[in-house]
Amino acid sequence: MIIAFGKTFPSNMQNEILFKMESRINRTLSQKPLNMQKVITAIDKLGKEIASGKYDEKINKLLIDNPLKYKDMAVRMLSREAVEAKLETELNGLSKDYGNVKAKIMPLGVIFHIAAGNVEGLPAYCVAEGLLTGNINILKLPQADNNLSVEIISRLIELEPDLSDYIYVFDTPSADIHGMRKMADLADGISVWGGDEAIMAVRRLAAPAAKLIEWGHKLGFVYISGMYHDSDLEGIAEHIAIMKQLLCSSCQVIYCDTEDIGDLHILGQRFLPILEKAVKSNLPNSIGTKANMTILGYTDMLENLISGNKNTGILKGKGCSIKVCGDSDLELSPMMCNVLIKKLPRKKIIPVLRKSKGYLQTAGLICSDSDKQDLCSVFFRCGVTKIVKPRDMSEMFLNEAHDGQYALSRYIKIVNEIF
Structure with missing residues (x-):
C-alpha cells in the first residue's frame, strides 16, 4: 500500500507515483510553509483517538507482547503537552539575532525515512517528527509492518488535509534498489534506523551531498x-x-x-x-x-x-x-x-x-x-x-534525547540573513 497526494494506491503503482513526485514536491516547496499549530493539533487528535481505543483491535493483533505498553507510550508521545515540550526543548533558542546576523530555523526540505521494524509505531512517529520540523516526508515501511502505520498516517491526513503534500509512504522491499535510490534522490536528508548492514547499504545508496541521519543499533x-x-x-x-x-x-x-x-x-x-x-x-x-x-x-x-x-x-x-x-x-x-x-x-x-x-x-x-x-x-x-x-532502561521520558542527540535538531538547518 502507498500513500501519496493524500490518497492510497496499490503497491504496483510505485514507479508511476515516483515519476510524478519531483514536480509535486517542487510545487509544495514553493508554497507557504506548514502551519505548525495545525500539525500539533492533528497529532494531538490522533493521540486522543488512539487513547480512546479506536485502534485497539489492530494493536492487539500485532505480533508483540505488551501491546498496551506500546499504546500508552504512543498516547504520551503524541499528546499536545509532549509535542510542545519536545519543540521547546529541542529547538528553542536556535533562532536568534546577532546584530546584523539573523539565525533562523528552516526544514531540511525532504527527508527519506527508512524505518526499523523492532519498535511498533516508530514509522508513524518518524513522520510526526519530520512534520514538526516542517519537512516533506518520504517513508519506507519496514517489511514487518502490518498496515497499522498506513492506517494511522492516513487518519492523520484526514484530520489535517494540509499534510497531504508533506507525506509519502511506500511499502517498498529493501531489495528494490532502483525504487529506494529514486526516493533517496528526492531527499535532502536520509534518516535510517537499523544495524550496521542497513547503515552501510544506505551510505552506498545516498548521493554524496545528501545528509545522513543514522540511528544505528546500540x-x-x-x-x-x-x-x-x-x-x-x-x-x-x-x-x-x-x-x-x-x-x-x-x-x-x-x-x-x-x-x-x-x-x-x-x-x-x-x-x-x-x-x-x-x-x-x-x-x-x-x-x-x-x-x-x-x-x-x-x-x-x-x-x-x-x-x-x-x-x-x-x-x-x-x-x-x-x-x-x-x-x-x-x-x-x-x-x-x-x-x-x-x-x-x-x-x-x-x-x-x-x-x-x-x-x-x-x-x-x-x-x-x-x-x-x-x-x-x-x-x-x-x-x-x-x-x-x-x-x-527502556522507558521513554519527556524531553529526553536519543542516542545523545535531539532528533528534531537533525531534521533542520540553521540559515543566516546578513544585511
Whole structure:
C-alpha cells in the first residue's frame, strides 16, 4: 500500500507515483510553509483517538507482547503537552539575532525515512517528527509492518488535509534498489534506523551531498558496584522479562565491579530465581516470540557445547538463562531473557567500553549515592548517553534525547540573513 497526494494506491503503482513526485514536491516547496499549530493539533487528535481505543483491535493483533505498553507510550508521545515540550526543548533558542546576523530555523526540505521494524509505531512517529520540523516526508515501511502505520498516517491526513503534500509512504522491499535510490534522490536528508548492514547499504545508496541521519543499533548494560539488594535485581529482571532484550536500550550484559569471578557466580545464583519469577509473570503472548525464544535457547546451548568458549558457567532457568563469562567485552546477548554476567572493575571501565564506542547508549546503574556522580561521569566519557535505574532502561521520558542527540535538531538547518 502507498500513500501519496493524500490518497492510497496499490503497491504496483510505485514507479508511476515516483515519476510524478519531483514536480509535486517542487510545487509544495514553493508554497507557504506548514502551519505548525495545525500539525500539533492533528497529532494531538490522533493521540486522543488512539487513547480512546479506536485502534485497539489492530494493536492487539500485532505480533508483540505488551501491546498496551506500546499504546500508552504512543498516547504520551503524541499528546499536545509532549509535542510542545519536545519543540521547546529541542529547538528553542536556535533562532536568534546577532546584530546584523539573523539565525533562523528552516526544514531540511525532504527527508527519506527508512524505518526499523523492532519498535511498533516508530514509522508513524518518524513522520510526526519530520512534520514538526516542517519537512516533506518520504517513508519506507519496514517489511514487518502490518498496515497499522498506513492506517494511522492516513487518519492523520484526514484530520489535517494540509499534510497531504508533506507525506509519502511506500511499502517498498529493501531489495528494490532502483525504487529506494529514486526516493533517496528526492531527499535532502536520509534518516535510517537499523544495524550496521542497513547503515552501510544506505551510505552506498545516498548521493554524496545528501545528509545522513543514522540511528544505528546500540548495546545496553547494567553496572553493579558495591552492595545490591533483591529489589535492585527485581528491577533488572522486570526490564529483561518485559522487553525481551530486543531494543537498543535493553540490558545485554550485567557488569559487576569486581576482579573475582566468584562474585559473578554468587550474583548469578541469587539473580536466577528472581529472573525466573519475572519471566513467569511476563510470558509471551505472541507465538512468534515463543518460537523465537525456543530457537534462540537451543541455538545458544549448541554453540556453547560446540565451542567450549569463554563462558565459565551457565545457569539455566525456566524460560531464561544466565551466563557467567570470563571476559569483559560488551556484546549482544542471546536475548529473549538470556543475559550475560561479566566482571568489570571500575579502573577498567574506559579501556573496556571504549572498544564499543559508537554502540553505547543506555546503562542501568546500581551503586551507592556517593559513587553515582563519579560513575556517571566515567560512563558518559566512554560514550554512554543515558543512565537510569535498571527497571527504567527502556522507558521513554519527556524531553529526553536519543542516542545523545535531539532528533528534531537533525531534521533542520540553521540559515543566516546578513544585511
